[in-house]
Amino acid sequence: MSRRAPTIRDVAVLAGVSVATASNVVNGNRPVGEESRWRVTSAISALGYRPNRLASALRARSSRLIGMVVPDITNVFFAGLIHGIEEHAAESGYDLVLVSSGEDEATERRRIEALIDRQIDGLLVVPTTDASILPLREGRRASLMPPTVLLDRGFGAPGFDTVGAECAAGAYAATQHLIELGHRDIAVLGHSIHQANISARIEGYRRALDEASLGARARLCVAGHGLDSLRGAIDQELYRADRPTAIFALTNVAALAAIKAVRALGLDIPGDISVLGFDDFDWMCALRPYLTTVAQPVEEFASCSWRLLMQRISGVAELPEIRIELPCTLKVRESTGPARVRIRAVAGT
Amino acid sequence: MSRRAPTIRDVAVLAGVSVATASNVVNGNRPVGEESRWRVTSAISALGYRPNRLASALRARSSRLIGMVVPDITNVFFAGLIHGIEEHAAESGYDLVLVSSGEDEATERRRIEALIDRQIDGLLVVPTTDASILPLREGRRASLMPPTVLLDRGFGAPGFDTVGAECAAGAYAATQHLIELGHRDIAVLGHSIHQANISARIEGYRRALDEASLGARARLCVAGHGLDSLRGAIDQELYRADRPTAIFALTNVAALAAIKAVRALGLDIPGDISVLGFDDFDWMCALRPYLTTVAQPVEEFASCSWRLLMQRISGVAELPEIRIELPCTLKVRESTGPARVRIRAVAGT
DNA sequence: TTGAAAGCGCTAACAC
């Protein structure tokens, strides 16, 4: 029943050659004679030999394993990222070890260490906060860390290659779109300020407001990562007498929270209040109204970060950190419309 | 810069003990004296030693790596599954190697072989079709295969532990719900018949129809896995003069396809046509109308399959295959309503 | 309670 799996030694013996030759026909590291090659290949199929990747990784000092860390797998944006990366990995003969940090810095730290212990060849991280992965570079293990690329968050973190979106520009365009529709009271809804991408989005929002001399009307709703937390924050804003006429949600989860909150109040989108989201995915088109959103280039995120990582692993890339910033696209759809003129607003203007 | 990482030998030397003792304090496999333990722990922290999991896995014949194979990571149902499994894995000290089969049998096969080569301790698969993983059990590698649990699809496959939903019952309840609302022309939309779960859903649908003496009116729309393919199939059905008054979508992707198709025709849900879906996730509540759906117990899928896998790995479970079937929940919401009485239908009845 | 030593299965020098 549980017969020992054949090793390369078994192959060599059956083929009547040395293990080196057997190894060479398997890996093609050295030329092998026609005769030997044939004997080895037939021995391999006769025995049903399969190489032990653990042993080969240990010896060759290359596991062809890439660690990937995301805050939450169920977030459609991260799921898209994982999908893209996994595809590239498969093409390049790598496998992905996927771990979730659950938006917790300590967990993230611990799990990354565990991945490094597994001798991964590279690391792809969507860090919990901009600062969370910094200690890894500074610690004793600095020189022993595998090539690492930070995605989405942590843009520009010193010591790391980073791939992110042009968040400020995207948010600027989105806010401008709302202003052009006549909105003057635009609330932004998002989580943690401790992330470069989120603060960049807020910055873009502020800039657009400032340019329209609306700077004083900025309304920031900041909450935790969860849907409920975001929902609570926007609820509070909506219950105010002078509630906003538009909500700019800075993440896809925030957009969902905003929609739920607005719906719960029986308000119409965009009749009573406009909602503008972030990220884009299949299901959004089933929403009524179809959500106006700032789409991030998920595919490009995946391909750029993968390319960067491969360059680092092969030692091609030069020393200084590389930062790649990808453009967002404002997708104007149905959830944003002209601002409803409110009595108070009319009187006030 | 690239100093060699300290090994357990370095630790032993610095602590003035043997490697065996150092190993034992790291792993606790054997009792170690107070004095030795202290010397080793301080040597470890002095050197910043971290064990090489590759080497330990090779020697101990246990990688603490679980392979997970899904058809498509971006499908919210599978994403939820991955999330749940990853959580359990983390708790138990395992890591997940995630691969996507892309609904392709050959790819699935190839990637599973690669996972086995990595000496994974267990395998969790949502197979492309019911038959796709069977050859693995039959092949020469049969005895060399790691414990494997099939999820969602492949229920009851010989030689495998399987975890699935009570699809027939769920679909029966859903269809009955539609019949009670007065629907007599109910189309089902789904992909591949070659999956036990899908055919069970169809069976449940048929049974409900039969019991209402509506068996002759069964309408099957079968398509490929893609959104577009499903969309095409349901479009065809909707363009018929006697189009259905209700659509029962057998997967979440099918539900999305149905919604898009109905919308494109300018029809109202549920006024003109009812839509009933499968699976349930956060974003559905942002849909207008909120989708009536058959929810599968994703969390339980994850916990049951994990428990089963752990039992097999530890050799606790007895020999015969185990099948676990989890109940679905019909969530009646807004997308299903009374059947609109059509002229033709009135005349016909 | 501890140590010495034999490998796990493989690759890469180094020889020929």
Added chain:
DNA sequence: GTGTTAGCGCTTTCAA
């Protein structure tokens, strides 16, 4: 073009 051999870093007998 091929073989011999020394490890990769670790765990685990076996003996003390």
